[in-house]
Amino acid sequence: MRFGSRTIFKDVTFDVRRGEIFVILGGSGCGKSTLLKALIGLVPLAAGHAWLLGEELAAEDDAARRALLRRIGVMWQSGALFGSMTLAENIELPLEEHTDLPRPAREAVARSKLGLVGLGDAAGRLPAEISGGMAKRAGIARAMALDPPLLFLDEPSAGLDPITSAGLDKLIKDIARDTGTTFVVVTHELQSILAIGDRCIMLDKDAQGMIAEGDPRRLKAESTQPTVRAFFRREAA
Amino acid sequence: MDPSPDEAAAQIEAQEEGGRRVLRASGRIDTEAAARLWPEAMKAAAGAPIAALDLSGLKSIDSAGAVLLLTAAPEAEFQGANEQAAAVLERTRRALGTAPAESAPPPWRPITAIGRATVQRARDAVAGIAFMGEAVVTTLRVLTRPRLLRWSEVLRHLDEVGTRAFPLTLLLGFLIGVILAYQSSIPLRRFGAEVFVPNLVGISLLRELGPLLAGVVLAGRTGSAFAAELGTMTVNEEVDALKIMGVDATAMLVLPRLVAATLAMPVLALLMNVAGLAGMTLIMGTLGYPWASVQNQLQQWLSLQDLFGGLFKAACFGLVIAGIGCRAGLSAGRGPRAVGDAATAAVVGGIVAIVAMDGVFAVLFFRLGI
Numbered sequence: 113m114r115f116g117s118r119t120i121f122k123d124v125t126f127d128v129r130r131g132e133i134f135v136i137l138g139g140s141g142c143g144k145s146t147l148l149k150a151l152i153g154l155v156p157l158a159a160g161h162a163w164l165l166g167e168e169l170a171a172e173d174d175a176a177r178r179a180l181l182r183r184i185g186v187m188w189q190s191g192a193l194f195g196s197m198t199l200a201e202n203i204e205l206p207l208e209e210h211t212d213l214p215r216p217a218r219e220a221v222a223r224s225k226l227g228l229v230g231l232g233d234a235a236g237r238l239p240a241e242i243s244g245g246m247a248k249r250a251g252i253a254r255a256m257a258l259d260p261p262l263l264f265l266d267e268p269s270a271g272l273d274p275i276t277s278a279g280l281d282k283l284i285k286d287i288a289r290d291t292g293t294t295f296v297v298v299t300h301e302l303q304s305i306l307a308i309g310d311r312c313i314m315l316d317k318d319a320q321g322m323i324a325e326g327d328p329r330r331l332k333a334e335s336t337q338p339t340v341r342a343f344f345r346r347e348a349a
Numbered sequence: 350m351d352p353s354p355d356e357a358a359a360q361i362e363a364q365e366e367g368g369r370r371v372l373r374a375s376g377r378i379d380t381e382a383a384a385r386l387w388p389e390a391m392k393a394a395a396g397a398p399i400a401a402l403d404l405s406g407l408k409s410i411d412s413a414g415a416v417l418l419l420t421a422a423p424e425a426e427f428q429g430a431n432e433q434a435a436a437v438l439e440r441t442r443r444a445l446g447t448a449p450a451e452s453a454p455p456p457w458r459p460i461t462a463i464g465r466a467t468v469q470r471a472r473d474a475v476a477g478i479a480f481m482g483e484a485v486v487t488t489l490r491v492l493t494r495p496r497l498l499r500w501s502e503v504l505r506h507l508d509e510v511g512t513r514a515f516p517l518t519l520l521l522g523f524l525i526g527v528i529l530a531y532q533s534s535i536p537l538r539r540f541g542a543e544v545f546v547p548n549l550v551g552i553s554l555l556r557e558l559g560p561l562l563a564g565v566v567l568a569g570r571t572g573s574a575f576a577a578e579l580g581t582m583t584v585n586e587e588v589d590a591l592k593i594m595g596v597d598a599t600a601m602l603v604l605p606r607l608v609a610a611t612l613a614m615p616v617l618a619l620l621m622n623v624a625g626l627a628g629m630t631l632i633m634g635t636l637g638y639p640w641a642s643v644q645n646q647l648q649q650w651l652s653l654q655d656l657f658g659g660l661f662k663a664a665c666f667g668l669v670i671a672g673i674g675c676r677a678g679l680s681a682g683r684g685p686r687a688v689g690d691a692a693t694a695a696v697v698g699g700i701v702a703i704v705a706m707d708g709v710f711a712v713l714f715f716r717l718g719i
Contacts, residue, residue: 195684212384213413216391220416220445227444235448240684258380259411290436291411 120146123321125160126313130261133288133295133308135328138315139343144298145189145266147315151296152186152264165262182210185255189266191247193239199226199250200235206257225253228283230276245272252280256287262294269301281307302346306332314340358408361386361421363393372399372422375406378414390421398424404438405429415441480676484607487599497600498608506609510571510671511616518566522621525562526550526628534636543636547646550629555655559622560614561707564666567614568699572674575606576695579678580688588679603675607668614667615660622659658719662710669706670699 120143128134136144149155151162153169161168167180193202203222207213213221226235229249231242239247248271255263265284269277281304287293299305305312305328312331314324316339324331324340332344359376372393378386393399399422407430410418415437427438491498529550537543579602582588591598626647633643674695681691 195686207380207413211380211413213380214384214387217383217387217413217416217420219450220420221413223448223450224412224416224441224444227446227448228440230447232444232446232448238684240682240687256412259413286436286440290433290440 119320121315121321124313124315126322126325128294128296129311130294131288131292132310133284133297135305135309135312136296136298136315137300137305137309137312137328137343139300139317139339142315142317144300144315148264148266148296148298152184182206182258183260183262185258185260185263187248187251187255187263187265187268189270191239191244191251193247193250193254195239198236198238199231199242199253202239202250203254203257206254210258221257222253225256226250228256229253230279245276248272249276249280252283259291260293262296265295265297265299267299267301268297269299269304274303277301277304278307280304284308302344314343359386359414361390361393361418363396363399366401369400370397371401371403372418372425373403373406374410374418375408377408378410378417380411380413383411383413383417387417390417394421398422401425401428402430403428404431404434407431407434410434410437412437412441416445419445476680477676480679481672483599484603484672487597487604488607491600491604497597498604499601502601502605503608506606507613509574510567510606510609511613514566514570514613514617515620517570518563518617518620519624521562521566522554522559522624523628525558525621526554526625526630527632529553529558529625530629530632534632544638544642544646546633546636546638547626547629547643548650551626551647551651552655554622554625555651555659557659557707559625560618560659560663560666561703563614563617563621563663564670564703565700567610567617567667568670568674568696568703571610572670572677572695572699573692575671575674576677576681576691577688579675580681580691583679583681584683584685584687598679603672603679606675607671610667610671611664612667614663614670618660618663622656654719658714662707665706665710666703669702673698673702 124147126134136147138144146155150157151164153162156170162170164180165183167176169177169180172180193199194205197205200219200222203225204218207218207221211218223232223235226232229252231246231249231253234242234246234250239250242250248268252265252268255265268280268284272280284295284297285308288295295308297304297308309328311326312324312328313322314331315321316323318339323337324335328344331340335341335344359378359382360374361378362373364371364373372390376382402418402422402425404427409431410433418438419442427435430438487497530546533546533549534543537545537549579588582602588598588602591601630640630643634640677691677695677698681687
């Protein structure tokens with residue numbers, strides 16, 4: 113993965129199992145969000161491949177690409193809500209685009225998604241009228257609008273208070289358990305990583321790639337790699 | 350869309366059992382099935398309330414399916430649901446419980462709406478006067494503390510407002526001169542007075558069209574840019590950060606823009622005039638009038654009063670356009686739409702303001718005999 117002459121990371125190879133909560137972690141600036149964007153086809157890979165649900169997004173024609181995009185959901189780091197639409201309308205948009213649900217059904221599904229993330233009474237508000245934390249939660253609700261089998265979350269807990277963050281962690285685990293949804297979560301929030309992650313990879317800026325892989329709780333307890341130990345034990349560099 | 354084999358098995362059916370209504374759901378009710386079954390479910394819900402949901406035949410359900418069943422039978426008890434369905438239904442029921450349906454919007458009351466809009470306009474006017482007052486006070490403070498005005502910022506804006514607008518100004522000025530020359534030669538030809546085209550075009554340009562059109566260029570190009578730049582800073586809380594750091598935001602952000610626009614506008618108006626006269630001269634040449642005759646007419650009929658009156662107006666236009674642009678940006682609301690609205694307000698407000706000012710100047714100059 114390169115930007116111009118600058119290599120972001122190389123030799124990053126991993127697989128994500130169906131139904132698991134897979135965490136991509138690492139320090140600030142190590143390329144976590146860039147890797148996520150590469151996985152969903154927003155930035156091109158200089159070399160290698162990325163397969164989602166058994167298909168390669170970059171290689172698909174328009175119709176197949178659209179069908180595949182319908183089966184993934186993405187929660188963006190800052191929410192990326194559409195400013196001219198209410199929260200409910202933001203969630204109704206993918207439903208309107210990809211389903212034949214009548215309007216009352218779309219409105220009800222949107223309300224249920226907002227209720228799930230604790231924004232049930234904010235359905236009629238505009239993004240400019242809510243806080244940053246609320247925008248993140250609305251972004252998660254929108255990512256889940258179509259009940260996709262694969263969900264990407266980019267820093268879901270950043271900017272949230274501990275109670276809301278814990279509630280969000282519980283929601284992710286509940287959805288994964290009840291529906292078998294696969295989550296790929298980019299984060300550096302230690303508590304969330306240990307609470308929800310089934311497996312993880314750790315990226316490192318200096319190594320320009322992966323320096324650890326496995327169960328995060330085991331990595332915390334047993335890893336002898338200095339950067340990994342420092343990360344999990346919150347030690348200064 | 351053709352249903353998949355699993356989706357084709359999805360069904361709902363309302364029945365009477367033991368004196369109460371039961372809604373039986375079976376198969377896999379996903380989003381596509383929910384869309385197909387929605388009219389049927391709402392029809393079933395229109396009768397007597399459904400007391401129970403028989404889910405023993407339900408293989409799986411997603412959130413759209415759960416919404417379908419819970420909308421049709423909001424108070425029903427679940428019976429025979431498997432673990433997956435029960436979890437999804439229970440979670441969706443809890444979520445819908447915290448998300449009430451929107452009530453109908455209140456009816457529009459015209460008198461209230463007019464009153465509200467009038468009060469808002471009055472508040473905006475007061476805020477605008479306050480902004481002007483702050484700009485004046487800051488300008489007076491600069492006289493005692495010259496370092497308040499950042500000349501590096503003034504030069505930066507002069508480049509943006511002035512030199513980068515030269516090509517557009519020259520092009521528009523030339524075209525306006527050509528158009529005016531052609532259009533005025535048509536009626537003057539009837540009286541054999543085509544020789545007076547330079548008089549008409551020259552006076553129109555120097556006194557009116559040069560400053561006015563340069564002002565329109567400034568409003569569209571620069572007023573909107575000022576509004577967008579300051580609006581984005583407002584949305585990103587950068588203006589708040591300046592205030593909390595104890596930096597005079599008006600002196601740093603507004604004053605350099607006002608000074609730059611006031612200095613640049615007369616130059617732009619002059620360029621507009623020169624380019625317009627050049628265009629007119631070209632057309633006069635094609636009509637058989639050499640440069641000497643054009644020059645003669647211009648020298649006889651145009652005065653320095655015409656020129657400097659126009660340049661003075663141009664400076665005033667520049668000040669007002671920059672002020673309106675800055676004010677629009679600094680009063681932007683939150684969100685990306687706010688920046689667009691601010692830019693639009695800057696352009697529209699700037700153009701309306703300079704046309705209104707031009708009317709005032711026309712009366713004033715007439716009274717003063719200028």
